[in-house]
Amino acid sequence: MTRDEVGTLTRLKAYRAIVDELIASHRGRIFNTAGDSVVADFVSAVDTVQCAVAVQVALATENVGGTADEAMQFRIGVHVGDVMVDGSNLLGDCVNIAARLESLTEPGAICVSAIVRDRLATSYQ
DSSP: OOSOHHHHHHHHHHHHHHHHHHHHHTTEEEEEEETTEEEEEESOHHHHHHHHHHHHHHHHHHHTTSOTTTOOOOOEEEOOOOOEEETTEEESHHHHHHHHHHHHSOTTOEEEOHHHHHHHHHHTO
């Protein structure tokens, strides 16, 4: 943003359009956004992780051909658990844990909790 506010905002909007479409196509619902963050809810852990992988692949593809200054990478944290819906907001420990996982993740990567890993292992046996 410091070097090119208008260009950064334009790219962010384009990337968010990609992310929003992938969330919808994986049976997800966007609950909250702020800047470059998105809080979304999915039907299953499998849908969530498949969407997260699709997002990272699509954004990496979008970055190809641009300069290093133009590239955007997002961190994704995934957790499964009970949530509360309050209007257009999603609340609860599940959301807090996913946010903490996201903050531990390298740019362009996905971090899943142990419960998500275990559910994926069960789903693919």
